[in-house]
Amino acid sequence: MATIKEVQVTIDCADPVRLAGFWCEVLGYVMPSEPVEDGVQYFACTDPSGKGPRLLFQRVPEGKAVKNRVHLDVRAGTGLVGEERLAVLKAEAERLVALGAVCDRVLLADEENESCINMRDIEGNEFCLD
Template sequence: MARDVQITFDCADPEALATFWADALGYELQGPPPGFASWEQALDAFGVPRERHNDAHAVVDPAGNRPRLFFQRVPEGKTVKNRVHLDVRAAPGLAGEERMAALEKEAERLVGRGATRLERHEPAPPMAGGHIVMADPEGNEFCLD
């Protein structure tokens, strides 16, 4: 039986990280529950203290096809390399110089939004098309592929 998945990020600032990933993937911040004009209004109505309003945020694919990303505040910081990471398909169908140019353009855009560029891996045909390793604003590694 096929199942839907949600990808969860432990982080220090859920709202900021959700905003970064929404921009990186073309997602949108998940709207508040029905009957509420904003999350602030909903959380106040649910009795959530103001200091807990940034404990969690989520982003969703506007078309509803890709998995929801959920960001939850945790007290500890990131200490080691991710064992699982996202590959952001920034150059599908492209090869060689054209592929790497598209990846470089996206890397530059994401650095402007708080990401860090870590490594560039050159194409090594026939198996590797080349990719760029990045980190989001909280240091979670991901690849532009």
């Protein structure tokens, strides 16, 4: 039986090129160099290091109506704890808000979990900074 070596994350959206551009800025991914046609149905971006999954954005006719069943976690605070972690997460949240993201809520550390920030991208898809 073959072992799967790669994963692609596919995200439904209204504007594949615009949403791909947002996520490229968030993650440091790159967009393809070929010209983009208006009304493109699919658009992908990739991690230039080859470590992260390919992100494919596909145009769908319906808008987002309910909470995502799957979301991306942007690992901005890996290995950090306490106030240092929270400061890094808040700084990254400010950068992403400047790109058009929305900060929904800051979840502060408790006895079980470290701090994280719930956010939404430019089309309203939820994601977490953790």
